[in-house]
Amino acid sequence: MTWFKREKRPIENPTPVDERRVRTEGLWMKCSRCRAIIWKKDLEANWEVCPKCEQHFRLGARRRLDLLLDDEHWTEHDSELTSGDPLRFSDTKPYAERVRDAQQRLGMNDAILTAEGHLCGRAVICCSMEFGFIGGSMGAVVGEKVARAIELSLANKRPLIIVSCSGGARMMEGVVSLMQLAKVSAALAKLDEARIPFISILTDPTTGGVTASFAMLGDLNIAEPEALIGFAGPRVIEQTIRQKLPEGFQTSEFLLEHGFLDAVVPRKELKPYVSQALSFFLD
Numbered sequence: 044m045t046w047f048k049r050e051k052r053p054i055e056n057p058t059p060v061d062e063r064r065v066r067t068e069g070l071w072m073k074c075s076r077c078r079a080i081i082w083k084k085d086l087e088a089n090w091e092v093c094p095k096c097e098q099h100f101r102l103g104a105r106r107r108l109d110l111l112l113d114d115e116h117w118t119e120h121d122s123e124l125t126s127g128d129p130l131r132f133s134d135t136k137p138y139a140e141r142v143r144d145a146q147q148r149l150g151m152n153d154a155i156l157t158a159e160g161h162l163c164g165r166a167v168i169c170c171s172m173e174f175g176f177i178g179g180s181m182g183a184v185v186g187e188k189v190a191r192a193i194e195l196s197l198a199n200k201r202p203l204i205i206v207s208c209s210g211g212a213r214m215m216e217g218v219v220s221l222m223q224l225a226k227v228s229a230a231l232a233k234l235d236e237a238r239i240p241f242i243s244i245l246t247d248p249t250t251g252g253v254t255a256s257f258a259m260l261g262d263l264n265i266a267e268p269e270a271l272i273g274f275a276g277p278r279v280i281e282q283t284i285r286q287k288l289p290e291g292f293q294t295s296e297f298l299l300e301h302g303f304l305d306a307v308v309p310r311k312e313l314k315p316y317v318s319q320a321l322s323f324f325l326d
């Protein structure tokens with residue numbers, strides 16, 4: 044028997060794969076937590092929060108900006124940037140085609156929107172990530188747009204808000220996506236020197252390279268309830284250490300309790316909360 048052979052024990056009680064999945068057939072849907080049958084229009088009107096149990100479903104990038112910015116009015120910046128497919132990458136389908144499909148489906152060029160608008164009367168720069176666009180992954184375009192948003196914020200002395208919703212770095216762009224971590228972190232350091240506040244809002248999910256860069260570098264890091272936040276996903280960790288993780292591991296509440304977050308704020312209270320925080324920083 045070889046001493047270095049890895050033992051293939053099964054994982055104890057793995058997390059069910061479809062635990063948080065939302066079923067979306069027809070006009071009605073079933074809440075994955077309280078099992079209530081909700082009319083989709085009601086859910087939409089309630090900013091994708093279950094009216095019965097307050098479960099927070101994923102909110103699209105545009106709706107997120109409407110939620111945070113006054114009169115649902117904002118001006119978009121750098122919308123023309125698109126990925127150049129530096130590695131000519133192809134997996135089950137070519138990366139260029141994957142990007143094109145997402146662009147057509149969502150009407151945006153990459154996984155983040157940069158907006159200039161007002162939050163409770165205060166001029167701000169706000170970035171919002173779209174999970175539907177290749178898992179909200181950060182490639183060269185997302186990194187560049189975040190860096191430019193930081194520069195815009197510096198030039199106009201406006202506070203910066205970034206709403207993260209991402210699976211991490213975009214593997215189809217390899218090392219080009221990884222260097223975005225260093226780039227945006229360096230840009231944020233300049234914002235810090237200029238004493239301009241940056242508020243990071245983490246939503247479900249915020250993982251990988253996004254957690255490892257700007258999402259955790261806010262002057263305030265706040266999250267929505269029960270969001271998955273981490274570096275590697277819980278299943279990857281379970282498979283690596285071959286142990287069941289503690290209850291609620293990598294949720295906003297767990298991270299708040301362990302000092303990784305400053306607050307957990309329900310979606311509908313986010314805007315007044317951010318406004319109050321900005322008044323605290325600036326007035």
Ligand SMILES: [Zn+2]
Binds near residue numbers: 076078094097
């Ligand atoms: Zn519910």
